[in-house]
Amino acid sequence: MNALRQMGMTIGVAFLGTLMSSEASRVLAAALRDQGVAKAPEIARYVIAHGVASSDSLIVSTLFVPAMEHGFHVAMMVSGLACALVALMLLITSFEADTLPSAPTETHRWRLTLLQSGASLEIHLQFCGLYNNPVKDCFYVYSPYPLFS
Incomplete structure (x- = not known):
């Protein structure tokens, strides 16, 4: 990131x-x-x-x-x-806070999702296939950011 x-x-x-x-x-x-x-x-x-x-x-x-x-x-x-x-x-744009992305496939080795939940914005970043296994071996980053302080 x-x-x-x-x-x-x-x-x-x-x-x-x-x-x-x-x-x-x-x-x-x-x-x-x-x-x-x-x-x-x-x-x-x-x-x-x-x-x-x-x-x-x-x-x-x-x-x-x-x-x-x-x-x-x-x-x-x-x-x-x-x-x-x-x-x-x-x-x-309104994002569904309940749905997280599925694991990336062989053709999509990373996925970025922005989720709006109330007064915060959540950033989900997922990298997969780091060790030649496209579905397993995932690295996942989650960062909540308050929109209003």
Whole structure:
């Protein structure tokens, strides 16, 4: 479970960083183009990737911060929308608290189940087939999380 969490955080941070950089580069390139700077897209990509200290231009230094602010705002907006979507999915979907998943088969060696029970969310994670026996030798993780504290 810890590896899944770490992988999710790594991919999420990489995605949001890429989104922030590309938006900042796009806004900086447009602002430089409006100021009449030649090769604006190349300069913008270089400055966003290497930092404002990599440029001696006063125009680039002045336009850098607003471009980075825009990129950060876009990344945070996407992150907030993703969190709202997950929260909405958890609220809309009702799970049966009485039914637990059956043991995984040979084709399904792991199973993740989310169960909502009252004011708590239970996460059940089951890995099977660790020792070449797909039905036996299961590893089972159960984590209750209170939704309201």
